[in-house]
Amino acid sequence: MAEVNWGGLNIKWSSLNNQDKKEYGGGLTLMLIASVVSGVILGGIWGERLTGQVDTMTWLYPYMYPFAMLGFIGGAKLMTNFMQRQDEGFVDFNIKSNIYGINFFWIVGFLIAWPLEIFMGWDFVFMEYFLLYALGVTIGGRKVYKEMYVIDINNET
Amino acid sequence: MNNNLKKLRDELNLSQDAFGSKVDVSRQTINSIENGKFDPSLPLAMKIAKFFNSKIEDIFFT
Numbered sequence: 001m002a003e004v005n006w007g008g009l010n011i012k013w014s015s016l017n018n019q020d021k022k023e024y025g026g027g028l029t030l031m032l033i034a035s036v037v038s039g040v041i042l043g044g045i046w047g048e049r050l051t052g053q054v055d056t057m058t059w060l061y062p063y064m065y066p067f068a069m070l071g072f073i074g075g076a077k078l079m080t081n082f083m084q085r086q087d088e089g090f091v092d093f094n095i096k097s098n099i100y101g102i103n104f105f106w107i108v109g110f111l112i113a114w115p116l117e118i119f120m121g122w123d124f125v126f127m128e129y130f131l132l133y134a135l136g137v138t139i140g141g142r143k144v145y146k147e148m149y150v151i152d153i154n155n156e157t
Numbered sequence: 158m159n160n161n162l163k164k165l166r167d168e169l170n171l172s173q174d175a176f177g178s179k180v181d182v183s184r185q186t187i188n189s190i191e192n193g194k195f196d197p198s199l200p201l202a203m204k205i206a207k208f209f210n211s212k213i214e215d216i217f218f219t
Binding site: 001002003004015087088089090092093147148149 | 177181182183184185186187188189190194195197198201
């Protein structure tokens, strides 16, 4: 069964069985590859807009989309398989910390980032929104971990 | 929801980890249940009750 440590931000690798490791590691790897491919596509599309330089690689991006999509779908499938085998406490922890991330993302996105784009002309590219989400998950993960598990470390009998 | 899981577990001299493996959940999940941070699903509550040879309502109560 997967356990979390380091304030809830990391899955404890030693608590995973071999199948868990394959699927969790494989899922993360596929997601990383898909993110890199997406980054190249988005960088190409937005780079032209931001820098004004003509991008000679534009023809390539439509062919790269399927690989990014397949990477995300495959990664999500592996992560779903992994989560389905975990116990309900672990799933509950992840749902709670992700809800913090999503709420943080929407609240800060709508209240700060979006108005800055509309009224101040700031250019928030996708990376900034992703960082908002990541920050929210980080805060939420730590908070939920403290609520759910920290007593455990001190009071285990 | 309250429970007397810790008391029952202590009577059998089981650690959270050992008890967790008996009912197929992690040590952290047992801890969260004992501290009232997480309410178990009905299947898990039934599994726990069966392990202690008790009724669910004797272990979990409001």
